[in-house]
Amino acid sequence: MPGLARLLLSPPSCRDVEVLRRAVGGKTVLITGASFGIGEATARLFGQAGAEVLLVARTEEKLRAVADSIRGSGGRAHAYPLDLSRTGDIAPRMEEVQRLHPRIDLVISNAGKSIRRPALESLERRDLERSLAVNFTGPAALILALLPRMIGQGGGQIISVSTVSAKPPAAPRWASYQGSKAGFDLWLRGLAPEVRGRGVRVSSVYMPLVRTRMSAASGLYRRAPALTPREAAEIIAGTVVRPRDRVAPWWLGAQELAALLLPGVLDGVLSRLEDRERRRGEGARP
Numbered sequence: 001m002p003g004l005a006r007l008l009l010s011p012p013s014c015r016d017v018e019v020l021r022r023a024v025g026g027k028t029v030l031i032t033g034a035s036f037g038i039g040e041a042t043a044r045l046f047g048q049a050g051a052e053v054l055l056v057a058r059t060e061e062k063l064r065a066v067a068d069s070i071r072g073s074g075g076r077a078h079a080y081p082l083d084l085s086r087t088g089d090i091a092p093r094m095e096e097v098q099r100l101h102p103r104i105d106l107v108i109s110n111a112g113k114s115i116r117r118p119a120l121e122s123l124e125r126r127d128l129e130r131s132l133a134v135n136f137t138g139p140a141a142l143i144l145a146l147l148p149r150m151i152g153q154g155g156g157q158i159i160s161v162s163t164v165s166a167k168p169p170a171a172p173r174w175a176s177y178q179g180s181k182a183g184f185d186l187w188l189r190g191l192a193p194e195v196r197g198r199g200v201r202v203s204s205v206y207m208p209l210v211r212t213r214m215s216a217a218s219g220l221y222r223r224a225p226a227l228t229p230r231e232a233a234e235i236i237a238g239t240v241v242r243p244r245d246r247v248a249p250w251w252l253g254a255q256e257l258a259a260l261l262l263p264g265v266l267d268g269v270l271s272r273l274e275d276r277e278r279r280r281g282e283g284a285r286p
Helices: 003-009 017-024 037-048 060-072 087-100 127-152 175-196 229-241 252-261 263-284
Strands: 028-032 052-057 076-081 106-109 156-163 200-207
Touching: 017 037, 017 229, 028 037, 028 127, 037 052, 037 060, 037 076, 037 229, 052 060, 060 076, 076 087, 087 127, 106 127, 127 156, 127 175, 127 200, 156 175, 156 229, 175 200, 200 229, 252 263
Parallel strands: 028 052, 028 106, 052 076, 106 156, 156 200
Antiparallel strands: none
16 A cells, blocks of 8 residues: 555554464454455454454355355354344344354454435435444344353453444435444444443444445445555454554544534535535436
8 A cells, every 4th residue: 555545544453463363362253244345354364363253244155155265274263144134133143153152252343334325315225224224233232142241251352343434524425324333333432331341342443445345336436545455454453452442544533623613614515515416416317
């Protein structure tokens, strides 16, 4: 990655597999959204570092292929297909996981759904309902299912793979995505002080743009600088090696402050950008 892009995009990370091995070797790590993108790269990195990785995602065939690949490279991996939007399936599946794996040392909540669409066009497609299920209620249910075991065993760590978009300002056409990600982020940050005194550390990683099939879906960021999934996984690794409550690009705090101090200015800029995009879209229609 070019130096300027690295400065803008990269929070602290750990690129040394042996350093990560000292932190996670022999431990059990559960990763959601593990069949593609950041989740897959994280599963491969942690498996390489000697962790026993439990892979959770809805795409069963791909999930099992990733687990087989990790085992083929000498790691320990297990696939547990689960659709987080089916909240009724989460507790039974996590009961099964805990029967087979008595200790869960680290939970990496990575699964997410990104949708970019005007809110008025999203009602029939149930964008908000689907986004809340995958980005908020599903991950929250999974964490709550595992927390009693983590507390009972003496502690562990929960890492939320969030996004800089979970922080203000709110952008047009991203209402379902931003709202659901911000809601889960706030819920988890509220949970953190409740469990920290009981041995469970909660870390939120606010990722900048990462080049995955999810970010590629809208085509909006095709030419924008972005991290690779492996680089994102190394940021997660750094959060394990040097645990912190918040991991983010250096500029995110300034963005939040600007949204607090200059809301009218930012809202005006975003409104003008939206008006321009809408006019272009209307002009392109036959």
